[in-house]
Amino acid sequence: MAVYFLSFLVCFALRAEAFALEPRLTWQESEISLTRFQVQDVYNYSTLLLSDDNNVLYIGAREVIFAVNSQNISEKKQEAYWKVTEVKNEECSRKGKSKQTECLNYIRVLQPFNESALFVCGTNAFQPVCDILELNSFKLAGKNEDGRGRCPFDPAQSYTSVMVDGDLYSGTSFTFLGSEPIICRNSQHLSYLRTEYAVPWLNEPRFVHADVIRAPENNPDGDDDKVYFFFTEVSVEYEFFNKLLIPRIARVCKSDQGGLRTLQKKWTTFLKARMICHSPENNLIFNVVNDVFILKLREPVIYGVFTSHLNNVGMSAVCSYSLSTVEDVFTKGKYMQSATVEQAHTKWVQFNGEIPKPRPGACINNEAKAMNYTSSLNLPDKTLQFVKDHPLMDDSVAPIGKRPKLVHQNVTYTQIVVDQVTALDGNTYDVMFISTDKGMLHKAVSHDMDMRIIEEIVLFPDHQAIQTLLLSDKQAKRYIYAGSSTEVVQTPVAFCEKLASCAECILTRDPYCAWHKGKNSCVNILAESNTDRLLIQSLNGDSSHCPGMFPEWVFGC
Ligand SMILES: *[C@@H]1O[C@H](CO)[C@@H](O)[C@H](O)[C@H]1NC(C)=O
Ligand SMILES: *[C@@H]1O[C@H](CO)[C@@H](O)[C@H](O)[C@H]1NC(C)=O
Ligand SMILES: *[C@@H]1O[C@H](CO)[C@@H](O)[C@H](O)[C@H]1NC(C)=O
């Protein structure tokens, strides 16, 4: 009995330790006056695009696009209304959709097109359209191109897109009913490509993010630029009493041109794998990815925020992945294949047969070129047929450190952005900004292996869900922009100047903040030079170097 009790206690202590502590500091709305943007009768500020060169933030809301000053978003510069016609609105409502909400035009794609124009798409009363927004006049060109595959029909459906060299790569659904998921490329000079409409390729996905990773120049494999997609979908490989959701990473190669006969106008490089976000200490499995941010360093790092539909409702986690781990899975991992067991029941198992060459799903790299395959159009049928049937890898992508960076109870994390700061100790720190579905922003920094939430910022006092998060890190002053159903809010990355004493300044352990001995105030180090060595920063929270403090050794601890 006693032993049981003890082990229960130990276990409890361990479990408690595995969760992130509550933030040390919470900034309420009254303490920090954040800049907000909101226009009466305009809702769903869901798409944000930053143009750092001219200090503009573009905001896509319901039936309107705004340009605001990115240094002060409450300064509106321009606006372009893009309303559905009365006819379209009627037509949509006759199909059983709500006239006042669903049958409107929700801006879902805002991407740079060229120096003087943006590429924009909207749901347009369940008939998605795309257009060009001229930036000088801030008027739509009126192209009204068919937006299917680039923009969802339904404003409530998930979507993601990224513009790469003028081509739009998007993940969305292709039909009115939203039943046909698609990842496609729309290009002016490359061929249109899309995923096969088949369960093994995409199975009820909820898209969260897409981004490009450029291949290093003159890389030894002759590899290509790749576009990555992140989504949660219904698993085909696990049997479960009901639908089991699973987080995925998928990728395609930029110079894919589809196959000539097999996989004509389809991706020949579409491969996907499971992402693992699992806390081994307490056996928590996070199986829903809500957002991803890629820190594009020389060795890129993928940060994801996860929740769970399984045992641990009400908990969220952050897991990070190195791109090389991801690439190893795609370039060296095993594939899965479906096998029919009994009648009409398929089971997914590891493929152990001979893999055709060139390797299925690989970009046209040096290996393929050495075999005289210069384009996906002349790849052998065996390779193409194999990709068509085996888009799913058996190996999964494990997180850095084999566990989450952070697990937090009683929150639902929705979005993440990650900044990097070089602190006065010369080390570079990743600072994560993570939003919740209750209007909060958590700021977390990793010290050694230990990730802690150093601050919590109340962005929306009415607890609105944060739907979009954007980091501006190109300018001297760094900001985070957050969009919700009713407004956009702008916050600086740190509130150093609000910390009144040296001890408080040091105890926040914020890599942006240091105590300035000359000014006798807490300052943001990005705005100061430390040539006169007046700044004190100690990210382990040791405030003994503060003026008038005793060094720790005086007390012998
Ligand atoms: C931002 O712009 C608004 C509207 O022009 C103005 O009232 C406000 O003072 C500005 N805020 C700052 C910090 O400059
Ligand atoms: C940008 O694209 C638009 C629409 O195709 C075109 O009218 C405009 O001339 C282009 N601008 C530049 C700078 O290339
Ligand atoms: C590739 O093509 C070249 C030139 O046509 C030829 O000399 C070479 O033998 C070919 N290599 C293979 C592996 O087929």
Ligand SMILES: *[C@@H]1O[C@H](CO)[C@@H](O)[C@H](O)[C@H]1NC(C)=O
């Ligand atoms: C969860 O958070 C809510 C507010 O965000 C709070 O009211 C509630 O007490 C918390 N529950 C637990 C178990 O911590």
Ligand SMILES: *[C@@H]1O[C@H](CO)[C@@H](O)[C@H](O)[C@H]1NC(C)=O
């Ligand atoms: C749009 O905003 C309204 C008003 O806040 C909200 O009720 C609705 O859920 C939002 N719709 C979408 C698709 O985000």
